[in-house]
Amino acid sequence: MTQGGGAIGMRAPGALESVGKPAPDEKPRRGALWAWVIFGLGFLYFFLPLVATFEFALGHPTGPVKPEPSLRYYENVVLDPRSEFFPRLLFSFGVAIATIILSIAIIVPTAYWVRLRLPRLRPIVEFITLMPFVIPPVVAVFGLIRTFSGPPFPLMDTTFGSTIVLVGAYTILSFPYMYRAVDTGLRAIDIQSLTEAAQSLGAGWPRIIVGVIFPNIRVALLSGAFLTLAIVIGEYTMASFLGSKTFGPYLSLLGQNKAFEPAGVSIISFGLTWIAMGAIQFLGRGGQRIQVGGAR
Amino acid sequence: MSFLTLTGVQKHFGAFTAVEDFTLEAEKGEFVSFLGPSGCGKTTTLRMIAGFELPSAGRIVINDVDITHRSPNQRNVGMVFQSYALFPNMTVAENIGFGLKVRKRPKEQVQKRVGELLELIHLPDRAGRYPYQLSGGQQQRVALARALAFEPQVLLLDEPLSALDAKIRVSLRNEIRAIQRQLGITTVYVTHDQEEALSLSDRVVVMNEGRIEQIGTPFEIYNFPTTAFVASFVGTLNVLAASVVDAASGRLSVDGQEIRAASVSAPNGSKVSVALRPEIVTIGGEGDGNRLSGKIEDVTFLGSIVRIRVKVGEGAGRLSFDTFNNPSLILPKIGDTLALTFPPEACLLLDAAAEIPALSIDADEA
Numbered sequence: 028m029t030q031g032g033g034a035i036g037m038r039a040p041g042a043l044e045s046v047g048k049p050a051p052d053e054k055p056r057r058g059a060l061w062a063w064v065i066f067g068l069g070f071l072y073f074f075l076p077l078v079a080t081f082e083f084a085l086g087h088p089t090g091p092v093k094p095e096p097s098l099r100y101y102e103n104v105v106l107d108p109r110s111e112f113f114p115r116l117l118f119s120f121g122v123a124i125a126t127i128i129l130s131i132a133i134i135v136p137t138a139y140w141v142r143l144r145l146p147r148l149r150p151i152v153e154f155i156t157l158m159p160f161v162i163p164p165v166v167a168v169f170g171l172i173r174t175f176s177g178p179p180f181p182l183m184d185t186t187f188g189s190t191i192v193l194v195g196a197y198t199i200l201s202f203p204y205m206y207r208a209v210d211t212g213l214r215a216i217d218i219q220s221l222t223e224a225a226q227s228l229g230a231g232w233p234r235i236i237v238g239v240i241f242p243n244i245r246v247a248l249l250s251g252a253f254l255t256l257a258i259v260i261g262e263y264t265m266a267s268f269l270g271s272k273t274f275g276p277y278l279s280l281l282g283q284n285k286a287f288e289p290a291g292v293s294i295i296s297f298g299l300t301w302i303a304m305g306a307i308q309f310l311g312r313g314g315q316r317i318q319v320g321g322a323r
Numbered sequence: 324m325s326f327l328t329l330t331g332v333q334k335h336f337g338a339f340t341a342v343e344d345f346t347l348e349a350e351k352g353e354f355v356s357f358l359g360p361s362g363c364g365k366t367t368t369l370r371m372i373a374g375f376e377l378p379s380a381g382r383i384v385i386n387d388v389d390i391t392h393r394s395p396n397q398r399n400v401g402m403v404f405q406s407y408a409l410f411p412n413m414t415v416a417e418n419i420g421f422g423l424k425v426r427k428r429p430k431e432q433v434q435k436r437v438g439e440l441l442e443l444i445h446l447p448d449r450a451g452r453y454p455y456q457l458s459g460g461q462q463q464r465v466a467l468a469r470a471l472a473f474e475p476q477v478l479l480l481d482e483p484l485s486a487l488d489a490k491i492r493v494s495l496r497n498e499i500r501a502i503q504r505q506l507g508i509t510t511v512y513v514t515h516d517q518e519e520a521l522s523l524s525d526r527v528v529v530m531n532e533g534r535i536e537q538i539g540t541p542f543e544i545y546n547f548p549t550t551a552f553v554a555s556f557v558g559t560l561n562v563l564a565a566s567v568v569d570a571a572s573g574r575l576s577v578d579g580q581e582i583r584a585a586s587v588s589a590p591n592g593s594k595v596s597v598a599l600r601p602e603i604v605t606i607g608g609e610g611d612g613n614r615l616s617g618k619i620e621d622v623t624f625l626g627s628i629v630r631i632r633v634k635v636g637e638g639a640g641r642l643s644f645d646t647f648n649n650p651s652l653i654l655p656k657i658g659d660t661l662a663l664t665f666p667p668e669a670c671l672l673l674d675a676a677a678e679i680p681a682l683s684i685d686a687d688e689a
Binding site: 220 | 395410422
């Protein structure tokens with residue numbers, strides 16, 4: 028007993044000493060300060076142009092003429108029955124949704140199969156998905172117009188046909204983002220075991236992909252969908268050359284003819300795009316529970 | 324009449340042979356374990372039964388139906404994985420009911436069956452939980468229920484207890500065996516843990532380097548190993564160098580001390596290895612048994628048992644064995660000479676050239 032007590036007595040001062048030492052977290056605190064400074068600078072870099080655009084759309088009240096701030100330029104865009112703002116924006120959202128669906132339908136089975144059975148093909152598939160970064164949109168769109176202007180696929184003859192070409196082109200543009208998002212999602216789950224478990228329980232491929240894989244990479248699909256939506260809403264080159272009545276060319280056209288309205292449109296479309304992303308997030312996460320994978 | 328038959332099954336991955344000529348017949352309701360070290364081909368064989376790997380040659384028949392080329396979802400074989408492989412997006416009830424839903428069973432029937440299985444695995448109140456809300460042992464029980472829900476012909480378990488801690492492992496092991504007996508389902512169990520294989524199985528298939536080394540009941544495998552590999556892999560062994568004095572009478576010499584073996588097939592004068600299970604060795608003792616003496620090298624007190632290591636002569640090897648602890652026991656001292664006895668029939672004679680994997684007590688501690 029005495030020995031035991033002695034041993035405890037010997038240890039205690041050492042333990043107290045370590046408490047009395049200068050706080051070792053001073054450096055991290057300074058680091059955290061710098062992190063906040065850099066974050067603040069980044070935030071301002073992003074946020075100031077938005078504030079400036081918003082202010083300019085009020086009639087530029089801080090400018091040399093100093094007019095009264097007015098919302099009439101916003102009203103011109105939103106309330107004018109001749110305004111193309113909403114039809115164009117809705118059309119762009121429609122194209123974006125079609126693009127997201129097509130992109131998911133192509134990328135998920137591809138990325139899944141490459142990861143499950145053909146890992147050797149991964150570098151090749153990755154390279155193919157990067158093609159939109161290699162081929163400039165203006166080159167791609169001329170190729171698309173040439174290919175689909177005559178037989179056997181005269182899609183450019185009709186508005187519907189050119190919209191199909193546009194959705195196809197946007198789907199390719201979304202590949203780098205969608206593939207990486209989905210691939211990361213697949214990496215986070217044990218797809219081989221889940222697939223084999225589903226197979227042994229009698230499931231075929233469609234059920235495995237839709238019932239097991241899709242729900243478990245939902246977050247990855249959402250991030251791929253966000254990126255695709257953001258690309259499609261703002262895209263100009265392809266839509267313009269394909270003569271599609273999407274939002275990008277409208278914004279450009281407005282900028283050529285009006286002074287303050289384009290800035291108003293930018294702010295409103297920015298807000299609406301965020302609302303759309305929120306909606307996707309809300310719908311996509313419906314019923315989603317936080318999950319921590321089991322043993323690996 | 325065998326229920327599950329594998330005939331001449333082989334699997335090659337390029338030039339590498341993972342399984343060569345695997346033949347096994349299992350009766351209905353039998354519990355068979357594949358036991359062997361990593362890379363011995365046990366999991367590959369199981370995966371061929373499940374349909375995840377296609378055999379390079381041979382046939383797999385279940386209940387008189389050749390399933391060799393059937394896809395995994397057409398085999399009606401349940402499988403439990405080491406990593407549980409529960410669907411994270413589904414509740415416990417949805418996981419268990421998945422196989423029935425795939426088979427388009429009526430909703431009421433699915434619910435009833437899920438309820439039955441939740442009772443069977445003693446988790447009736449966890450139906451609405453998600454896998455991440457369960458412990459490892461509970462997850463594996465759910466995985467077992469899921470594999471049993473659609474009443475498969477054969478149940479396959481691929482090292483199902485490896486990811487669990489020791490205590491849960493033992494209790495779940497007993498639970499698996501009880502459920503298997505209750506349902507009478509033909510089961511193939513893959514493990515590298517000999518204790519699991521011996522305690523669970525009706526028969527054990529010991530595998531090494533893609534080949535079957537021995538098939539037998541746990542009793543046969545442990546007590547009558549037919550190869551040096553089985554002798555050393557299953558259980559622990561002391562290996563002593565000896566030379567044959569008189570093969571006819573089974574007389575051997577271990578560093579000048581004479582002992583007897585039940586049968587000796589090697590010629591007189593040849594070198595052999597004598598393998599002894601540690602539990603067969605006792606301290607002192609009189610009678611007709613073999614008697615060896617040596618110097619105590621080490622005494623380790625382990626609570627319920629005391630492990631003693633004795634060096635027998637120069638270069639003959641060491642004998643390591645355990646004796647039960649009791650408060651009146653006088654622990655032997657290092658350096659003392661100790662006499663040990665064991666019966667002649669306990670001597671397993673191995674070819675001196677046979678490689679003994681480093682699993683025997685002797686190899687571990689030398």
